[in-house]
Amino acid sequence: MINNKRPRRLTVQPDVKLNGDKVEYVKFENTVYGQIDSALSHYSENVEDIIEQWESNNQEFRYC
DSSP states (O other): OGGGOOOOOOOOOOOOEEETOOOOOOOOSHHHHHHHHHHHHHHHGHHHHHHHHHHHHHOOOOOO
């Protein structure tokens, strides 16, 4: 049964930044790295919290 399971869908949300007078649309790639970049972009003020969470949950994930 596990052989028939599909990988979980990644949720990567784009971001909008204000660059002077212009609004800039930031799109992230649909990969694990894009998901990390998206989270850092949205929560850049709390990077230490994100790193702490990753370190505490690191053992739960398998890496290809």
